[in-house]
Amino acid sequence: xxxxxxxxxxxxxSKEYRKLRSSDPEAQxxxxxxxxxGFNMGxxxxxxYQVGNVTLDYATVITEGFEATKSRILAAKAKHTxxxxxxxxxxxxxxxxxxxxxxxxxxxxxxxxxxxxFEALGKxxxxxxxxxxxxxxxxxxxxVVLRRRGVQHLGLGRFDQYMMPFWQADLDRxxxxxxLFETLEAFFIALNYDSDVYGGMQQGDNGxxxxxxxxxxxxxxxxxxxxxxxMEASLELNLIDPxxxxxxxxxxxxxIYVLGTELTKKGLGFPQYCNDDVVIPGLIKLGYDKEDAYNxxxxxxxxxxxxxxxxxxxxxxxxxxxxxxxNAVSEGLVTADSFDDLLALVDKQVIDCCEEFINRKYxxxxxxxxxxxxxxxxxxxxxxxxxxxxxFNFGCHxxxxxxAADALAAIKKCVYEDGTVSKEELLAALEADFEGFExxxxxxxxxPKMGNNDNYVDDIATHLMDVFSRNLNNRSNLQGGIWRAGxxxxxxxxxxxxxxxxxxxxxxxGDVYSSSFSPSLDVKTEGIxxxxxxxxxxxxxNIANGGPLTLEIHDTVLRNEIGIAKTAKLVQLFVELGGxxxxxxxxxxxxxxxxxxHPENYPNLIVRVWGWSGYFNELDLPYQEHIIRRTHYxx
Numbered sequence: 001x002x003x004x005x006x007x008x009x010x011x012x013x014s015k016e017y018r019k020l021r022s023s024d025p026e027a028q029x030x031x032x033x034x035x036x037x038g039f040n041m042g043x044x045x046x047x048x049y050q051v052g053n054v055t056l057d058y059a060t061v062i063t064e065g066f067e068a069t070k071s072r073i074l075a076a077k078a079k080h081t082x083x084x085x086x087x088x089x090x091x092x093x094x095x096x097x098x099x100x101x102x103x104x105x106x107x108x109x110x111x112x113x114x115x116x117x118f119e120a121l122g123k124x125x126x127x128x129x130x131x132x133x134x135x136x137x138x139x140x141x142x143x144v145v146l147r148r149r150g151v152q153h154l155g156l157g158r159f160d161q162y163m164m165p166f167w168q169a170d171l172d173r174x175x176x177x178x179x180l181f182e183t184l185e186a187f188f189i190a191l192n193y194d195s196d197v198y199g200g201m202q203q204g205d206n207g208x209x210x211x212x213x214x215x216x217x218x219x220x221x222x223x224x225x226x227x228x229x230x231m232e233a234s235l236e237l238n239l240i241d242p243x244x245x246x247x248x249x250x251x252x253x254x255x256i257y258v259l260g261t262e263l264t265k266k267g268l269g270f271p272q273y274c275n276d277d278v279v280i281p282g283l284i285k286l287g288y289d290k291e292d293a294y295n296x297x298x299x300x301x302x303x304x305x306x307x308x309x310x311x312x313x314x315x316x317x318x319x320x321x322x323x324x325x326x327n328a329v330s331e332g333l334v335t336a337d338s339f340d341d342l343l344a345l346v347d348k349q350v351i352d353c354c355e356e357f358i359n360r361k362y363x364x365x366x367x368x369x370x371x372x373x374x375x376x377x378x379x380x381x382x383x384x385x386x387x388x389x390x391x392f393n394f395g396c397h398x399x400x401x402x403x404a405a406d407a408l409a410a411i412k413k414c415v416y417e418d419g420t421v422s423k424e425e426l427l428a429a430l431e432a433d434f435e436g437f438e439x440x441x442x443x444x445x446x447x448p449k450m451g452n453n454d455n456y457v458d459d460i461a462t463h464l465m466d467v468f469s470r471n472l473n474n475r476s477n478l479q480g481g482i483w484r485a486g487x488x489x490x491x492x493x494x495x496x497x498x499x500x501x502x503x504x505x506x507x508x509x510g511d512v513y514s515s516s517f518s519p520s521l522d523v524k525t526e527g528i529x530x531x532x533x534x535x536x537x538x539x540x541x542n543i544a545n546g547g548p549l550t551l552e553i554h555d556t557v558l559r560n561e562i563g564i565a566k567t568a569k570l571v572q573l574f575v576e577l578g579g580x581x582x583x584x585x586x587x588x589x590x591x592x593x594x595x596x597x598h599p600e601n602y603p604n605l606i607v608r609v610w611g612w613s614g615y616f617n618e619l620d621l622p623y624q625e626h627i628i629r630r631t632h633y634x635x
Contacts, residue, residue: 001236002178005185009237012192013604051365052152052207053299053315054384056373057308059162062138065128066096072378085381091368092378099145099369100125106141132166132180136187142373149369153207153300156242157307160212160227167226184226185233191241206241206612207300213256214247215276217294221252231259231271238266240606240613245298249276250576257568264567265558267586269608272302272548273571275540278580279304282544286474286484288391301611302488302516302581303395303546309375311384313365314395314484314545317357319468320496321404322503322513324349329411329430329504333423339408339416343460346408347467354471357396358483385479393481395545396472398465399489399496400513402450402520405461406505410447412460430502433509445506451519452526453533462538469542486545487517487580490610494622512626515610516583518550521629528553528633532574540580548583548611549574554632555588583608592616592628 001009061069070093077089107121120134125142129135143154170180191208212230213223234244246260260271274296283293283304292306299305303314328345336342365385371377377388385392414421421440429437448457469485477483489496493513502509505520514520517535525531528551535549557563567584574582585608595602599617607616607627616624 001185002182005182005189005237008186008189012189012239051150051367051370051385052154053303053305053313054151054153054311054370054374055155055157055297055299055305055307056142056370057375058139058142058157058373060308061142061373062124062135062162063128066100066125067127069372069378070096073381076379076381080381088368088381088383092372092381095369095372099141102145103141129166130169131175132163132170133183135163135166136183140187140190146370147206149367151367151370155207155297155299155305155307156210157297158212158214158295159210159242160224160230161214161222164224164226167229181229181233184229185237188233188237188239188242192239208241208243209245209298209300210242211245211247211274211297212271213252214296215249215251215280215294217290219251221249221256223253223256228259231263234268234270235263235266238268238604238606240268240615243269243612244271245274246271247274247276247279248571248575252572252575254568254572257571258564260571261558261564261568261584264553264584264586265555265564267555268606269583269585269613272298272611273575273582274298274302274304275575275578275580275582277575278540278578279544282541282580285541286393286544287482292390298546301490301546302548302583303486304544306391308373309390310393311374311389312391312393312395312481312484313362314393314486315397315488315490316362316394317360318397318399318489318492318496319350319353319485320399320492320500321350321464321468322400322407322507323496323500324353325404325407326430326501326503329407330427330501333411333415333427339412342411342416343408343463346464350464350467351471354468354475354483357472358475358477362394362477362479387480391481392477392479393484394477394479395484395486397486397488397490397492397545398468398517398543398547399492400500401461401464401487402518402523403503403505403507403513404464405450405457406447406520406523407503407507408460409449409457410444410504410506413447413456414443426504430504433502434506441506444504447505449505449520449523449525451523451531451534453530455537458534458537461534465538465543473542484545485543486547487543488545488547488611489513489516493610493626512622512629515550515626515630516547517581519631521626521631523631525631528570529573531633532570532577532579536574536577536579540578544580546581548581549579550583550585550608550610550630552585552587552627552630552632554634555586555591557634558586583611587627587630587632589628589632592624596624 073089073092103121103125110117120137124134124138129138212227280293296304297307299314305312328349332345366383371384371388374384375389377384380388382388429440434441448454450457472483472485475483493515497513498510595605595616605616606613
């Protein structure tokens with residue numbers, strides 16, 4: 001780590017800056033490392049319905065520069081006559097001029113403080129970048145402007161692919177690897193200075209996800225020198241941004257998994273693994289062109305999107321699986337003569353919910369600035385949500401699948417097979433939230449649970465996901481796109497759970513679900529291998545909106561090379577079994593409990609919250625408690 005990077009890192013983690021993290025970002029200026037990347041977020045022009053979860057066509061704009069972009073807009077304008085298209089072109093041109101003006105203002109500020117930044121801004125963004133540093137500054141400018149405009153969850157996409165030409169050009173010019181690595185680390189640090197200025201419910205959830213690796217159509221694994229450097233920079237800096245996502249597959253070299261596990265050891269909650277062998281066929285099933293499917297990235301958390309050409313909204317609704325079960329039990333258990341009859345009632349709840357999602361009217365999103373960097377918006381002179389983007393699909397999360405399957409398995413066993421619990425007794429217990437029914441609750445909690453490689457309950461989960469995906473996937477979203485089913489939950493493991501009454505797995509009303517695709521909280525499993533086996537039985541190509549199997553590993557597992565090697569092999573097994581997405585978190589419950597009591601001793605303790613990582617002490621108590629309750633596995 002160079003002296004410059006050390007100084008920037010110390011400033012970021014200083015008490016003064018940490019104090020500003022908890023203040024209103026519009027009330028005070030944010031400290032910023034003007035040494036290299038002088039763009040400050042400042043205020044945010046937010047709207048009621050904000051655009052988000054998009055990844056821009058960085059490669060085109062940072063290569064051609066804004067003057068060339070303006071020329072493309074003027075050329076498109078010359079081909080159209082419709083007043084609304086001409087007006088849209090003028091708005092695009094105005095937005096580019098605004099970005100150039102912001103750049104010029106920062107150049108003036110940098111004149112005496114940072115000659116390197118001053119020189120770079122004399123060229124970019126009007127002209128295209130030629131060096132790695134110029135390209136990083138260009139990206140920073142675009143992201144700051146868009147986030148000021150209220151664009152949330154702005155991902156960095158396949159950074160190692162579109163930035164590699166600049167990295168290699170510098171090497172060819174004689175720039176040393178050490179100098180490039182310093183620039184990369186400084187860029188990473190600069191991303192973290194902006195993590196506070198975000199309209200989300202928790203600091204840090206800003207969508208700055210980076211995707212590395214992946215296969216091309218010829219089967220080549222695209223992990224390069226920059227890919228490795230990004231992971232090494234993350235290892236050294238120990239920061240929440242950028243969030244690293246690794247695209248892998250059955251032919252990924254072993255050393256990539258080992259390197260990923262070294263990063264997991266840091267306790268940052270990433271890398272998140274995405275399985276190309278499953279994701280790419282799944283996206284093709286959803287109607288994405290093959291070349292686009294092979295170019296996929298993740299949105300802010302885990303949802304699979306296409307960079308540069310897509311304007312998908314991958315988290316617009318959530319299927320609340322336990323609530324579907326609770327509704328069916330409340331309304332139809334008494335008249336259901338068999339478990340199959342009850343399951344049919346649950347199916348109807350899921351199907352009706354899908355229909356409600358499909359026929360609902362959704363906000364009319366509109367963003368001129370982001371459209372400049374998406375697909376054919378310039379050529380068509382259309383906003384990305386109104387015909388400009390190639391894809392405008394909707395994604396639906398699937399929350400609480402394990403709780404739902406566990407509840408149905410308990411009813412199947414206790415009510416329909418063993419006959420040890422009557423329908424009336426179960427309904428009374430659920431109505432009373434198990435008050436006075438502790439023995440019955442314990443009996444339900446002792447029934448088969450998902451995560452033990454037990455087909456008795458796993459088959460029920462598979463059935464629910466099949467009904468969900470068959471009745472949602474590829475259905476029209478009434479706005480020119482289609483729907484996609486997924487297994488993520490985001491914050492819905494709290495919010496959707498709060499809406500759900502007591503369920504027959506022994507869960508009390510309002511109690512939280514597990515995060516995304518993982519065993520119910522407090523469930524005892526046979527071990528991490530059985531969990532992976534349970535959660536890879538469904539054909540995950542049919543539920544490809546995204547949503548990781550989320551597992552917490554006790555940090556003692558990763559304290560030696562043997563534990564790292566075992567964990568790397570575990571990830572490989574997950575991929576070979578057909579899992580689509582995996583998130584491993586290195587956690588120590590004792591440390592977390594102590595951090596709650598003595599937060600001053602852990603100012604930089606980082607944890608994975610759902611699809612993002614944040615500082616433990618800045619989380620609301622329910623999120624802290626959820627992370628502590630999760631099962632912490634040993635190998």
